[in-house]
Amino acid sequence: MPIELDNVTFRYGPQTPLVIDGMSFTVPHGQMLALMGPSGSGKSTLLQLIGGILRPTSGQINNSIPSHETTWVFQTPTLLNAQTVRHNIDIALYATGWSPKQQHARVETVIESVGLHGLGETGVSTLSGGQQQRVQIARALAAQPQLVLADEPTGQLDHTTTALVMDALIAARDAGTGIIIVTHDRYVAERCERIITLEDGHILSDEHRAEGSPT
Amino acid sequence: MMPQWTIHTVIRQAWRSFASRIGFAAIAVCLIAMVSATCGYLEAGARQNALDEETQLTAAGQYVYRAQARDENGSGLIPAALCQKLNNVQGVKSAMGIGAYQTATVRKAPGEHITYVPVTGNPTPILDASQPLMQATTIGDSDESTNETIGDIIMDAALANRLGITDGTRLQITVGDQPQQLGEIVRVHTLDAQTRGFADSQLIWSQNAPIGMVGECVAEVTPGVDEHTARELIATGLDDGSGTIISISTLLERDPNTRSPLERFRTRNTRWLWAASGMVCWALLFIPLLFRRHEFALLRSVGAGSNPTALTFAVANMLPLLAGHIAGCGWMILVSLWIHRNPLTEPWLAAAFIGASLLTSIMLLMVGCTILARGSITRFIHNRL
Numbered sequence: 001m002p003i004e005l006d007n008v009t010f011r012y013g014p015q016t017p018l019v020i021d022g023m024s025f026t027v028p029h030g031q032m033l034a035l036m037g038p039s040g041s042g043k044s045t046l047l048q049l050i051g052g053i054l055r056p057t058s059g060q061i062n063n064s065i066p067s068h069e070t071t072w073v074f075q076t077p078t079l080l081n082a083q084t085v086r087h088n089i090d091i092a093l094y095a096t097g098w099s100p101k102q103q104h105a106r107v108e109t110v111i112e113s114v115g116l117h118g119l120g121e122t123g124v125s126t127l128s129g130g131q132q133q134r135v136q137i138a139r140a141l142a143a144q145p146q147l148v149l150a151d152e153p154t155g156q157l158d159h160t161t162t163a164l165v166m167d168a169l170i171a172a173r174d175a176g177t178g179i180i181i182v183t184h185d186r187y188v189a190e191r192c193e194r195i196i197t198l199e200d201g202h203i204l205s206d207e208h209r210a211e212g213s214p215t
Numbered sequence: 216m217m218p219q220w221t222i223h224t225v226i227r228q229a230w231r232s233f234a235s236r237i238g239f240a241a242i243a244v245c246l247i248a249m250v251s252a253t254c255g256y257l258e259a260g261a262r263q264n265a266l267d268e269e270t271q272l273t274a275a276g277q278y279v280y281r282a283q284a285r286d287e288n289g290s291g292l293i294p295a296a297l298c299q300k301l302n303n304v305q306g307v308k309s310a311m312g313i314g315a316y317q318t319a320t321v322r323k324a325p326g327e328h329i330t331y332v333p334v335t336g337n338p339t340p341i342l343d344a345s346q347p348l349m350q351a352t353t354i355g356d357s358d359e360s361t362n363e364t365i366g367d368i369i370m371d372a373a374l375a376n377r378l379g380i381t382d383g384t385r386l387q388i389t390v391g392d393q394p395q396q397l398g399e400i401v402r403v404h405t406l407d408a409q410t411r412g413f414a415d416s417q418l419i420w421s422q423n424a425p426i427g428m429v430g431e432c433v434a435e436v437t438p439g440v441d442e443h444t445a446r447e448l449i450a451t452g453l454d455d456g457s458g459t460i461i462s463i464s465t466l467l468e469r470d471p472n473t474r475s476p477l478e479r480f481r482t483r484n485t486r487w488l489w490a491a492s493g494m495v496c497w498a499l500l501f502i503p504l505l506f507r508r509h510e511f512a513l514l515r516s517v518g519a520g521s522n523p524t525a526l527t528f529a530v531a532n533m534l535p536l537l538a539g540h541i542a543g544c545g546w547m548i549l550v551s552l553w554i555h556r557n558p559l560t561e562p563w564l565a566a567a568f569i570g571a572s573l574l575t576s577i578m579l580l581m582v583g584c585t586i587l588a589r590g591s592i593t594r595f596i597h598n599r600l
Contacts, residue, residue: 048596048597071517075599078513082232082236083235091513123235
């Protein structure tokens, strides 16, 4: 089912300015969408509205994807600091009902896909910020959710690792996972098949592109 | 359908959470052991001190009352039968009537001034708190068990020792000015009459039938009976309806401004230390959890319900709680053994204290984790974006 926004507006308080102003668009199931724009343009707010964290002040959002099929990737890695990489990832698989063997295999796959080969038993507190962010991404992808909502997922990563992570996200998209990314990185945006650029709560442009095409 | 965490998952994640912080857990175990053992020892000490003092004062006669009759002339007698009946009153442990004092001589101790006191009722538990009721034979009566015409007398052990008399010795005594032909051979029973002050002078007591009148009725009430109730019991029991005033005084002088050891025991502040210990031990583990609230939200965000999330963190912290309390109990017992050089007299009390502290901690932990696990996921995610 697609995600539909119909004339959505949002303000944080009764006397505060509109953050989202009359926005309407549809995100088809399994699309990889980048949200770009300057700071304060409403990108993170829009992400929270789509994810059901915030309710629109007016207008309607139709998102039938259940919350347990939606995972988040935060700008700051949010991990179980005293536990290992493997343990931080497999907690996302507890509720899937998969067998332990399937869970183990899946954890190995996502660890490899984000370039953390050999670090499964490493404590996350000893990893760099970029590595911790990749653990968070791996956890978000592990259970093969219907939707991943990511806020600046590659902000702490170098170009090579960013490319690796984007490959993993594209592979997840190819497997049927919808991905919405808030990013300032043009490279990340151009790896997506659609870029919506925001400014002052409005859609400035809505660009559909073939994945991987250059600027 | 919303996927659920199984109990196996909860236990696995709880163990991981515990094992990933083993250093903190070890420190927590030590601190919990110290807190619980210290609180338990303070309470045991306060308890034992109060009970020891109560025992000492009871042995010294704090529950013993002396009753005398006061008629219009200022003196009077009490029917021996009424004093005897006090032994059957609920709340009265034993009662004895004291007759007229007479001089006596003991052949084995010539020149010693001995006072002969005829008593009725149950004298031995009153004279010496450690003594049971003695089935004594009155001087002049036959002893059915031995078929002898021999009476029993009661003598303070210190006096007996000074006179060279041992328990069971047979003596020849003369009561009054005239030697008695019958019953002059008596069998001595010694006891400690000094603790309660009944041996200030050289007395020997002889059991008599509750006939006639006595000058004083001494009664001991059951430990724990308050003074007002005791006085009422005795006064009611000795009331012969003649309007004679019964004057009752305590054997031990009391300071009205000082609470009795039993009252101090009942109202001691340390009786709540089990709750304080439980709360402190809980706080040692729960306060760090407050700084890990994001982990609660993280588990919720990956599909764990609020109950499995709460249970995960509660179970992970129950292990150091349990280990710490067990160590504390062992510590308490070891310290008691070391200091008192005797086996802990009431080990079950130590276990009860530790158990109460542990259960308090566990209950607070469950409540606290449940509250933390029900925090708003949306707020958590909003704050992270």
